[in-house]
Amino acid sequence: MTGVLLLATLMSSAVFAQNPAQTPEEVNPLGLGLTRQHAETFEPGKPFQVTLTISAASAGTITAMGLRETLPPEWRLETVAGASGAPPDVSPAAGATNLLEFAWITVPQFPYTFTYMVTPPEGDGGTKVLHGALEYRQMTGAHYAPPVMTEVRGPDSKPPAITLKGANPVTLSVGDAWQEPGYTALDGKKQDITGKVVVSGTVDTSRAAEYGLNYTVSTDDGQKAAAARTVVVKEKDNTQTNPTTPPATGGARAAGPSGRELSNPIAASVDKNPGNQSQPAAPPQPANAEGEAGAVTKKPELPDLSAFRPPVTTQAGEKPPSPPGTVATATAPASPAVSVPAVQHRAPVPPEMLKSAAMTEAARKGPNGTSSNTPSSAPKVPATDPEAFTEILVCVAIGLGLLVGLGLLGWRLVYNRPVRRKPPPSPPPAR
Numbered sequence: 001m002t003g004v005l006l007l008a009t010l011m012s013s014a015v016f017a018q019n020p021a022q023t024p025e026e027v028n029p030l031g032l033g034l035t036r037q038h039a040e041t042f043e044p045g046k047p048f049q050v051t052l053t054i055s056a057a058s059a060g061t062i063t064a065m066g067l068r069e070t071l072p073p074e075w076r077l078e079t080v081a082g083a084s085g086a087p088p089d090v091s092p093a094a095g096a097t098n099l100l101e102f103a104w105i106t107v108p109q110f111p112y113t114f115t116y117m118v119t120p121p122e123g124d125g126g127t128k129v130l131h132g133a134l135e136y137r138q139m140t141g142a143h144y145a146p147p148v149m150t151e152v153r154g155p156d157s158k159p160p161a162i163t164l165k166g167a168n169p170v171t172l173s174v175g176d177a178w179q180e181p182g183y184t185a186l187d188g189k190k191q192d193i194t195g196k197v198v199v200s201g202t203v204d205t206s207r208a209a210e211y212g213l214n215y216t217v218s219t220d221d222g223q224k225a226a227a228a229r230t231v232v233v234k235e236k237d238n239t240q241t242n243p244t245t246p247p248a249t250g251g252a253r254a255a256g257p258s259g260r261e262l263s264n265p266i267a268a269s270v271d272k273n274p275g276n277q278s279q280p281a282a283p284p285q286p287a288n289a290e291g292e293a294g295a296v297t298k299k300p301e302l303p304d305l306s307a308f309r310p311p312v313t314t315q316a317g318e319k320p321p322s323p324p325g326t327v328a329t330a331t332a333p334a335s336p337a338v339s340v341p342a343v344q345h346r347a348p349v350p351p352e353m354l355k356s357a358a359m360t361e362a363a364r365k366g367p368n369g370t371s372s373n374t375p376s377s378a379p380k381v382p383a384t385d386p387e388a389f390t391e392i393l394v395c396v397a398i399g400l401g402l403l404v405g406l407g408l409l410g411w412r413l414v415y416n417r418p419v420r421r422k423p424p425p426s427p428p429p430a431r
Contacts, residue, residue: 031057072128123189125157158188169230
């Protein structure tokens, strides 16, 4: 039915546009009027009632009637009820917003009153406007009553707010990369409008200076908010601070609390923490200390082997050897060296070694009482005669030649005998 009213409205508008000479009486011949009543103020989030009354200045036949109510943004319809009669034949469903359309197929008696309940959104405020337009039809076409506009005031709307993330001011060094820490913006209804924030200003990290960034945002109802951030770019500090007192080494501790003591309350007690107490240095060990320490460093005593060394004989023109521990000095030879055949010497074997080997000094000596250094019974290896070796080779070659000849002769006698053939058989005698 609402579609029928809309179609009829469009047709009547076209007819009225083609006939501009129509008088106001012809536009609203019955003199219908609309009156809206409601409270002067509203509270966000709470129901708000609107009462509408339709009256007629003169009687007449009305075939259909419709009404359009325009609500403030985000206001939501809750219920519709009749005050002096039945509610409208056609009403929008609960939860409708912006435009509400009502229609009557059976026109009620005038004056006619009905109500509807709406709820403003949370955080809404300021002055709001409600607008309504009434139209009706007779047999001659569509007619319109004057539109009605009313205002209602709410609490002062909250301005938006911008929240800057990160530090403010921000301190950087020359050459550092600048990266926006971020920001958020909410309007008076706690809705996110970060996308509407406009950032102005630049940061040049190649030059040491102080830079400013401005953040602004505005809402649809004209509310604005702004914020600012300061960015300080400083020169790099390449100086290094050296400690005036070198750190303590060994068992000595530096005066004053250390970093470990300041960060660890348990380690702050020097008396109770063995790690903070200085350890006495160990006394140095003497060079020739006896006992366990001396046993480690003391060299073992070696037996005297001088008895086993051959006696040293000095030749003519030679100097006796220097005793151990003296440094020999080079001197020019007085006369040319004379080659003397070496003389073999052998020191006597101690009796202890002979006893361990089950030998005696008498057994070691020969029958003449002299020491037998070289055994006399050792077999002599005969020397090889080249001529005798040649004779042996010749004999072997002759023997091999005889064997080969005899073999060839035997082979000839066996396999080269003459072949004896049988005579052909004689023919049989004739009969």
